[in-house]
Amino acid sequence: MATTPATEPQFETPPSPVPLRERRRLHTKLKLATQIGEGIDGYIIGGIGMAMGALTTDLHLSTVMEGLVGASPLIGIFVGGPVFGRLADRFGRRPVFLADMLVFLVGSVLQFFVTDGLQLFVIRLLMGVAIGGEYAIGAPLLSEYAPKEGRGRLLASLEISWYVGYALATVVGALFADVQGGWRWSLASSAVIAVVCVALRGGIPESARWLLSKGRREEAEELITKYGIEIDVAAELDERTEAGQGGFRSLFSRRHIRSTVFASVFWAALVLPYFAIGTFWTQVFDALHMGDNAVAALLVYSFTAVAGVTAGCLVVDRIGRRRLLIPPFWITAGCLALVAVWPSSTPVIVAGFLFFIFLNAASSALTAVYPLEVFPTSLRATGVGFATAMSRVGAAVGTFLLPMGLDHFGARFVLFVGAGVLAVGGLVSQFLAPETTDMDLAAAARTAREPAS
Template sequence: MTTTPATEHGSTGIPPAVDAACARERRRLHTKLKLATQIGQGIDGYIIGGIGMAMAALTADLNLSTLMQGLVGASPLIGIFVGGPLFGRLADRFGRRPVFLVDMLIFLIGSITQFFVVDGLQLFLVRLLMGVAIGGEYAIGAPLLSEYAPRKGRGRLLASLEISWYVGYALATVVGALFADVEGGWRWSLASSAVIAVVCVALRGGVPESARWLLSRGRREEAEALIQKYGIEVDVVAELDERAAGRQAGFRALFSRRHLRSTIFAGVFWAALVLPYFAIGTFWTQVFEALNMGDNAVAALLVYSFTAVAGVTAGCLVVDRIGRRKLLIPPFWITAGCLALVAVWPSSTPVIVGGFLFFIFLNAASSALTAVYPLEVFPTALRTTGVGFATAMSRVGAAIGTFLLPMGLDRFGAEFVLLIGAGVLALGGLVSQFLAPETTDMDLARAARAARDGAA
């Protein structure tokens, strides 16, 4: 039997000279894979964040109705609903590597096409396709990185992807602000994501297949060659035990007795985290005006975005120190209270400012776990399918919230909308209290087993 370069306890069993060669190869691969994945996550945030700054101008240029505003704002989120499960299933069936490249090519095509749209329907369709690619990115990017990551520090590495998302979101607001006074500037700001996509496509060439996926398909010799070359930490015994226990793949397996707990948890906690953030962020100008906060909505959106960057950075720094559950459950209850407080005292500027800042910061800190938890609660054979499905479920809620928020503001006011957001966050806290496992520093195969068995 081929000697694996890493076991559950981290010993290598490889001569020092080979160890040094492995270390060099591993560093090169990790750097390339981390950059390719981080930029992919950043472009996701860039595409979703850019529409918030462009919405007012493109609404005027394209004569969008309130209904079409909601559809354009929600279109990437609707696309993610399709792209997450589709690309996730493809990556579990055909491998991580091809899907990793194809979805970024879709980003590139969609980014350029946005510049040439002439009506709201065309923009909706283009951004819908880009949403499909975003779903693919969630389903494959972080899972592939996790399957090459060491168990120690894996949470911080994966959580850093969410920093990239929020940086991309914030960068899009800055670019949008720069083009705000330019005629047709919203076209340039939306299409500028093509530049990022070109860089990412170049980085993804030559990325190898996942050794864990190869093991899950019974291709042990190929997997061990990669493990040997790159010094990958893989609990081969645990991966093979999972396969021997009866490899389950496909959407039906997500709802089997074996995996239902993980499926419910991953979908609900993710949806509850992102629904208020996307809905409020996409229509921040309208929310700001509905709360009678004056005419500084652009400056407030920039504060909103950069506070989120600070929050997710904090989450990244503590995710491996305090554990997954402590980073997830308390912030759910606190952020629910923040939005409820703003809804109850909408005339108090200190309450509005403080409530939103606490909400944004803590919500973003917990959101670091959306790049961590879903990857850890599913086994390798079902990982990208499970992550893709959880992504889709998260975006169902976000899409509904984004679609309904402008109409909710018109009919019921900001207070009602904020109370709904608080209720969603409270639901996330309740579900996480009972279903969230503690998976810090576990090998992926063992983390999935802990999630399945209900270990807290």
């Protein structure tokens, strides 16, 4: 007779008094509200790549200001992730979930009226703060409602939304490319998405897991019963007793430092090359002497990423977290190094970049999965927020320095640096990445504190 591992206790979800249709409506609403929020993040970051050339000319940006405008959302995420994450762990998921989307809405509209690079930098910096908040609250809230089976696929679908938003921004930017001042319309168009998302987020209840982490068991059990949520209540309460109430200092305690280092490093290593190359794709394309098809190449870049993250979403619960993360790190490092070694070979450039984009995006599906699973509920939003911030430090530095790196050292140097970053990500993941597939969140957090097999 099969036995249940000690780390994964059996539990039953009580029957719900709420009709199945109403429960499904809540889950669908929460999923859409989170996916659209993730999509608008990609839209805001992706839109600048297509608009950069025109706005640089119109606003007379220097190379330094060009880098700052490109990196501004990433810098903002550095602040927004930890701050909003801590607020969500302390005051609840629900209020933060709505507030940060309002920042997107206001910032989107203000971009249309900028008259210089500094104004655009400040506005996109504040929008980056909101993006950090979205990473810290959206996925954690969805994960805390998700069943353990299929949770990876559900959370990874958020990354599909991010890449779809990124690709959609590229398409919108291309449509406005030949319009005088069209970059203003393309950047401000994110306001439409923000309005839809604000409307969806009204009426979404608080997280039952968060309520348990605060000792509010009666309220939590009422939600669990009402919506048929699958939660190991005893395990969550045990985690609360052992982990305390969390906070930034707890991230660096002996108990959680392993999770903090892993989530921060693997995420940073994945996104640094993608953001840097994607934001300044035209310059990279020109430096590789690939002709006048940079716009078409950027569209291919974006849609190949969508295909990659979709593939990652489909296999994340089948092959496991570690297999989706570690081998692609080494392969993508090799792809960028190969292009750097043969920068004059068109077939090598095309094949190398396509493999890099596809596999990098496939692994990026885990940025919406792993950070949610390696921290306990009392520390989840804070941990995700901090990991988000650390990932964007590298991405912001890479985005800021890439145009100057191209000017002073050339494309080969930039590509070798990207390959080195990916190799570091592979090495750290080899030793620290846990296997958390199909585990309850409380069990996954315990597993993350143990040495990887």
